[in-house]
Amino acid sequence: MFSVKQTKPTFKCYLPPVQTDVKKTIEPPIKKLEPKLIQGEIVVNEVNFVRKCISAESSQDDLWGKLICTNFKVSFIPQDAPSKQKSQLSHLLLGEHDIPLTCLEQVVTANDTKGKKKVLGSNQKLKFNPTELILYCKDLRIIRFCFDEAGPESAKKVCLAIAHYSHPADLQLLFGFEYQGRRYHASKEEHVNGSTPRGGLRTTIFDRPSDWDREIKRTGASEWRVCSINESYVISLSLPEYIVVPVSLADQDLKQYSIFFTDQRIPLWCWNHPNGSALVRMASINDPLQQRKIYQKVFTAITKSHPQRSEVVRCDLDKSLPNIQDIQSAFVKVRQICVIDPFEESEERWLSSIENSRWLEYVRAFLKHSADIVYYLDGKNASVILQEEEDRDLNCVVSSLVQLMLDPHYRSLIGFQSLVQKEWVMAGHRFLDRCNHLKKNEKEESPLFLLFLDCVWQMMNQYPAAFEFTEAYLTVLSDSMWIPLFSTFLFNSSQQRAQHLMDFAKIKAIPQGEEQTVYFPPVWDWSQQFSTKDQTLFNNPMYVGKGAACVQNGEVKTFRRTKKNYSSTLRGMHGSLRNGLKIGEDSLTRRGSLASELKPEFSPVKDESPSERFFRDWFSRAADQQGLLIPLLLPSHMALWKLYFLRWVPEACIPKGGPITAYHKLSQLVDEIEILQSQLRQYKGPSGTMPLPNPSRPLSGQRRMYFKATSPTPTDFLTSSFPFTPTGNLCRRSFQGTPISKFLNGAKIWLSTETLANDSL
């Protein structure tokens, strides 16, 4: 609170230097703690002399400051400007101690002296003066404030305000609407000519026929067409306005069929394999009498769109995958283990607790199912229909994973964002309900998108060079779900988005015909949140991109990795994969016996199924980072996504270690290469003997890597949590005394008594 820094004398002083205790009294008045507000943000309530807890054990590192509730966020402004932590991603709209109101999971107040505790909702009363406020956040942070020195009434008011404002009654009350309206007009004034079309976005949004047309062309789906029967959402409220359907199906037929599908969701084309097989998703058919007929018509149409008239495989995902409640409860458990439970307790039985949550099991189940579908599309040349009751949850996960495995385009940053846009946002994943932004219905809440990101992370973990983006990107993307400023994660369907944004445009006097992506931008414009430099943390230095293919197909195709070296060693994944990938078999069995160990009989000559052979063949070849990618699926291949789940946990943090150190080293190398390349290009420039790949690229221009080769940064700030920091972001309430389980744990009794004995000496 009190700065020990010597104040610099501003005039010559003839008196002896002031004593330190005197200085304290004449210290300049406590500087005014002003929150950093963004456009349209207003302060609702505030309280001074609040202590933010940094560690559960002692209060010596705690920060003193002011707690503020605005209509956008909970903000804490410390008295002493803390030493600027270099180890953090700095958000352009949120400060280090800020939490958006939509990110709050639970607001808990407590009074320790009275032994009272209350979870606050909207419009509630609080009968005691809180001494403590604990904020459980959706991004897994737990933030604790103490009011021991604060005015009890204003503390209470702030708590109630936070609780109230984090439970908006209506979608339009989410702060994004206020903010984007103001921002739009402010930016209009700045440059009269309006912004670049689509706000300069390179990510395909899939809200216009041309976006779909391009996708059809890109994947060579010549027997498919863009259909606009759902324009103005006349057929289905949850489908996008433009969808892709088999050429052989007329609009009239589609209209006719639509009534039989749940929510009128007629089959939706997702993607085409170069071999002609298509990936299609659809909802279930309500009328059992019509089922057969409709299936047949749809199947025939899809078969006709296949160049080889290949069969169609229908996969019912509801039958083989966990439902959204299962996923939610798994997530709640894994969160409990990772961040909420006292660390000593979760430590004792870490692996079995993780198992108990079943989260990894579900991650594996989704990857496995997606791999099965890859086999149909790639190995059997068959078109696949993913079917789910509503076609808005599991289908999103599986269809996007399948495309990620099959199509390297989606492993680039732009491609990945387009994929999310296509299979989640446009396909009508209920982000509003699943995120529970309005905190109205907890039954609908389910972290499907996070599950998908976790699956992507597992693949990234296995194929570190195949993705253009990093795990930091995935984590930041997941955090963006809880910032209500972007249109991507706010709505249940594109119809809902269109409706709300139209109303919004009217209210905010935004001229008609203005692009939605301009006045209410999606999350994909990362410059809204991060500086260009910070965005480079999204770039994977190992990503080889298309260049690798160039080497392979070009003259220099001499790398004998595939032929000589790997083939013999690689042969061998099949044994495991037979089990890892067998379709439909024991996908979710639990507590299976260990009897499946070495069986006495000589079993290897058993016939292998075609799918087993497909996977075996694939794994016996070297993985082409720019081709088909199939994840390894043995339980030992599944890992907990530590950066996401444990980034705030101080106990799990490895100072100066973790995968980030390898990332650091690789980034520097890549940066050095890029500098050398550009130097070389400049140097070659005038001679003109070679066509230059990218002649205009300036040397001093943007660098792709976060860590620069030329200015070797000290790496001491790197931790396994980088670019996040556990400091102050996870403060569980400390327990009175040591949990008894600790003492009862076998030989540890001796250890503990011994330590106690030593202490008393």
Add this chain to the structure above:
Amino acid sequence: MEHLRTPKVENVRFLDRSSGQRKATIGTLYLSATHTIFVENNPESRKETWVLHSMVSSVERPPTIPAGSQLILRCKDFRVFQILIPQERDCLDVHTSLVRLSRPEKYSELYCLSFNPNVNKLEREESWNFIDIMADYKRMGVPNNLWVATAANSEYRVCDTYPSELFVPKTATPAIIVGSSRFRSRGRFPALSYFHQDTLAAVCRCSQPLSGFSGRCQEDEMMLQMLMKSNPGSDYIYVVDTRPKLNAMANRAAGKGYENEDHYTNIKLQFIGIENIHVMRSSQQKMIDVGEMRSPSMTDFLYGLENSGWLKHIKAILDAGLFIARAVADEGVSVLVHCSDGWDRTAQACSVASILLDPYYRTIKGLMVLIEKDWVCFGHKFSHRYAHLDGDPKEVSPVIDQFLECVWQLSEQFPCAFEFNERFIIAIHTHVYSSQYGTFLGNCQKERRDMRLRERSHSVWPQLWKDRAEYTNPLYKAELSQSQGVLRPNTTPYCFKMWKGLYNHTEKSTPPRQSPADFLSAVREESQQLEEELTNHQERIAALTGKPITWEKIEVPRRRTSHLRQTHSGPDPPTTYTDTITSPAQDNGHTLSSKPANQKTPTQDLSLTLPLRPHTQLKSPNPDDHSTRSNLESGMADLSSCSSSRRDNGKDPNLDEAVFITA
């Protein structure tokens, strides 16, 4: 040879189950004095698999099935082979022979005494001097005015399981050493293991005191006092008893036990709780079982792993090392480490602490030195623990496995801090068990001297050093801050994982896509091949056009990151490999390896005879790394640019153009 009942069986079905192979291959099984060799019938590949007898830990004979009789060979490096022999008679013969051959009764039957890697006598003698322990003590700054060498144990008079050259506090007279050793289990008195120059604190090791319930020994108390005094920076020492306190107390009834803090002045006793060798043995078995499950569910795997307790034991050892390292580096307090006999847990704790404290031990050479010092010299019972001879199965335990795993776990937490990679650690593991070299034979220095191993066998270290390019971690950079100073690992259970590379052989088939480091190595290899290609083309162009090559010839760096060679080919590739398969000669270096026979000459030549660049060049940001990336990223154009970038520094600019034009 007298134990060979049958040298050859035909029409055998053979399955390498640990590699995940599913279809058995048909071929011929040969038994030699040293190896079991399986040769595929398939005329195209004629793949050979060599299994050294001493690597076989068990031979099971499950019930006969209609197709024939089976054998299951389990190896000490966790590989499992299944063999199906049509005739029961043959199977019985093979079984009997293998059971006998895999359990040698005398040292003279061991492979290392017959193995001859084609070097002359001088080279062999040199090989034993490759690792110089005294030089390492000198590197730590010992002897100095605090620590001196003692001659007390020359000729192993005081303690027969200790090395003859030891360091003790300067004030410790022979009388005190002898007195102290009488009060210590097996005479293993406190001696210096590691001296930390920055804080002047030391890590010392010994065995448990023979204190019983009330026994004491003046010399021993003085010895500990001297240990404390030899560190001017602190007025107490830690005595780390690595056992659980319960075990230590139980030992008191047998007249052993632990130091009584009332009798010793200024010691702080700390128990760590590493379990004994029997617990570790069964824990490892449970974990191997988890790895062998054929279709485990997530539950099977996670529960199995947790119930094996293996990771908990690894954590205990790392905790012990961390406690010692912190005491020495942060508090500047010397530590005396012991367990019961001071050759298992003590070796683990001391060596882990040294790795944490001293970056040198995180280099390839350094790890060799460390193992030689804390394990080989200080009398870790290699032959008993790793069952080199048929003996008491209760003496067998994966003690060094655990140390190596600690190193691996550390390298996972600090990917840039170690000069070596996983393959190096696994190679050491294999050699510890294989007894192909004499390094790990016997139970102490004296035994090795009596066996005259230096004359009769070879040291493994020069061989590993020769292959160091294969064992180098491309992410390592000596000057990086992570590679320096004290390592402070996180030892919460979150940070431990199953070592798939060692225990789950199925995983071995996929190293290239698993870690960034492997990827970097692969890319490096690729770029190197491309460069070679380029040179060839340039030469050919020059030859065809008849133009003299005006530019200086591009030097192709011959650094092989040849993990691309068989990743798990047993202890050692053969140095001479000219014999035909049907007469497996004694000087054949295979322990366990498999490769296509028809390719043997070229592949071996490539990987073994190329001159290696000194590894020091790896440290600087070196042009290879750049070229790797550029090649991949923009193909041919950059290929030429990278070769020119190598000669960037002030060379004739025309050279680059020449390259371009011709390329």
